[in-house]
Amino acid sequence: MLKRVGVESAAEAYLELLAARGIEYFFGNAGTDFAPIVEAYAKRLAQGIVLPRPITVPHEVPAVAMAHGYAMVTGRPQAVMVHVIVGTANALGGIMNAARAHAPILFTAGRTPITEGHLPGARNRYIHWAQESFDQGALVREFVKWDYELRTGAQLETVVDRALAVACADPPGPVYLTLPREVLAERMETIEYADPSRAPRNSATLADAGAIAEAARILTAARNPIIIAKASGRDPGAVAPLVRLAEALGAPHWDQWHSHVNFPQDHPLHGGYDPAPYLAEADAIVAVESDVPWIPKLAAPRPEAKVIQVAMDPLFSRYPIRGFPADLALAGTTRLTLAALAEAIVAARPDSAQVAARRQRWEADHSRRRAAWEGAARAVAGDRPIDMAWLSRCLGDLLDESTIVVNEYDLDVTQTCFSAPGSYFASSPAAGLGWGLGAALGAKLAAPEKTVICAVGDGAYIFGSPTAAHFVSRAYNLPILVVIFNNRAWNAVKRATRSYAPDGWAVRTGAMPMSDLEPAPDYELICQASGGHGERVEDPAELHHALGRALRVVREERRQALLNVICKKP
Numbered sequence: 001m002l003k004r005v006g007v008e009s010a011a012e013a014y015l016e017l018l019a020a021r022g023i024e025y026f027f028g029n030a031g032t033d034f035a036p037i038v039e040a041y042a043k044r045l046a047q048g049i050v051l052p053r054p055i056t057v058p059h060e061v062p063a064v065a066m067a068h069g070y071a072m073v074t075g076r077p078q079a080v081m082v083h084v085i086v087g088t089a090n091a092l093g094g095i096m097n098a099a100r101a102h103a104p105i106l107f108t109a110g111r112t113p114i115t116e117g118h119l120p121g122a123r124n125r126y127i128h129w130a131q132e133s134f135d136q137g138a139l140v141r142e143f144v145k146w147d148y149e150l151r152t153g154a155q156l157e158t159v160v161d162r163a164l165a166v167a168c169a170d171p172p173g174p175v176y177l178t179l180p181r182e183v184l185a186e187r188m189e190t191i192e193y194a195d196p197s198r199a200p201r202n203s204a205t206l207a208d209a210g211a212i213a214e215a216a217r218i219l220t221a222a223r224n225p226i227i228i229a230k231a232s233g234r235d236p237g238a239v240a241p242l243v244r245l246a247e248a249l250g251a252p253h254w255d256q257w258h259s260h261v262n263f264p265q266d267h268p269l270h271g272g273y274d275p276a277p278y279l280a281e282a283d284a285i286v287a288v289e290s291d292v293p294w295i296p297k298l299a300a301p302r303p304e305a306k307v308i309q310v311a312m313d314p315l316f317s318r319y320p321i322r323g324f325p326a327d328l329a330l331a332g333t334t335r336l337t338l339a340a341l342a343e344a345i346v347a348a349r350p351d352s353a354q355v356a357a358r359r360q361r362w363e364a365d366h367s368r369r370r371a372a373w374e375g376a377a378r379a380v381a382g383d384r385p386i387d388m389a390w391l392s393r394c395l396g397d398l399l400d401e402s403t404i405v406v407n408e409y410d411l412d413v414t415q416t417c418f419s420a421p422g423s424y425f426a427s428s429p430a431a432g433l434g435w436g437l438g439a440a441l442g443a444k445l446a447a448p449e450k451t452v453i454c455a456v457g458d459g460a461y462i463f464g465s466p467t468a469a470h471f472v473s474r475a476y477n478l479p480i481l482v483v484i485f486n487n488r489a490w491n492a493v494k495r496a497t498r499s500y501a502p503d504g505w506a507v508r509t510g511a512m513p514m515s516d517l518e519p520a521p522d523y524e525l526i527c528q529a530s531g532g533h534g535e536r537v538e539d540p541a542e543l544h545h546a547l548g549r550a551l552r553v554v555r556e557e558r559r560q561a562l563l564n565v566i567c568k569k570p
């Protein structure tokens, strides 16, 4: 059906189209380039039109992370708009995160006015000359799937539809659209668009039947098949077929550097988080949405072990170098591939005694491992400063089906147990710090009925532009709980130095410049400054109580909360 709506400007038509295409939120970090957008918003709000809701995010890092967080929970893109080249530069780390994590985002920026004359929107501030670049898209081109500059209001429908379709097509990711001020200011009387959109939407795809059959043959013949996954839980529908595959084989599943719930972690075939010690005994490996199934320098499978890579894009073609072998690469929609593979294995009737024997071994391993992890946390339960394992265990004790955890760095996943798809998210492999706070706010926006907990290191917290994040939480009523694993250091840098030079100067002298975060601020006051509940926790015996208090504030008072937990310093 064709819909016609009266508008005054291209900016207004643009907002109308975004709303029509299901964009609910417009995360904005504004500048002079926004004037036509602000004007159009004012008119829409005066008319009682609420979508897409404008959200002021006073730093680009949480702005992009919020769109990322929203997309990771819903699978749907939202719009982010930043200020010309400088806002784009501030946002870029978050765009890299989204690109590598396959989060669809409509990332947009104003473009400084082009003309020096009297056109509506033309240059009228001194910055408008210096803020032009030869090729604004080049700033982000390597990390977006598509970039374009809007040339005229007349092409709005095509451009918006194409941007969203490309962002959502598998493998999804951010796209970049620049919006010159004169174009946004262009006078229009109406916009006419197809409602619903007729933009192409790629259907799901499945690897060819021959390849699936061959993979099933390899796996049924294997004596010791294992499964490794990192991000297949991006599609919550991929969890059940992965369980069916593991059960059909009696094979263990490892989450490795996992960013999602790929497999219920309480399932007896869940092997934990480190498959490296088991690689050498495996004769067949299924690597599912794993960009790095192992680190060759540290531990690798035997050369004769068969490797099956299952992913939307098993080549990870946007990575310049990645040399992991594959006897079979099953490209396509992971949930469909896994379901077909599980079905083919069941149909091939693997030796049931062998399957049962394998299952028995891995089930016993699972119980032993979980008990050992719990024991390790209990052994340090009384330590002061607090041990991160104990903090993680206390946090894990409070999780339920209605909780989403966003982890940027320090939550010890051996101390928690997630089984519901979509209940745990960790950083992108691009590892641009500062993602956690914004991602948690975006998750809360996407799932307001859930309790959202953000676990961050003190370093990650600072990178997340906390004043901006706490501002957003209060301004838009997004109560989340932030738990800072405060070791007053960048332990990642210390660890890297130790493993690089185990007997070197830094280890021998104990001096590690550029890795300490002292004197540490009273982080709890930063949350309090935005009306939140903030507590410093030093006593390990207080942890459960402090977490309980903070959760009550978040759930019942609907205010944000922050626990600054003083942990051991590495």
Ligand SMILES: Cc1ncc(C[n+]2csc(CCOP(=O)(O)OP(=O)(O)O)c2C)c(N)n1
Binding pocket: 093, 408, 409, 410, 431, 432, 433, 434, 456, 457, 458, 459, 460, 461, 463, 487, 489, 490, 491, 492, 493
């Ligand atoms: C934007 C960005 N800058 C720097 C880094 C390098 N880096 C990786 S981890 C890390 C320290 C994180 O500190 P914290 O969150 O306190 O966790 P910890 O390492 O202490 O466990 C740094 C600086 C990065 N990943 N991203």
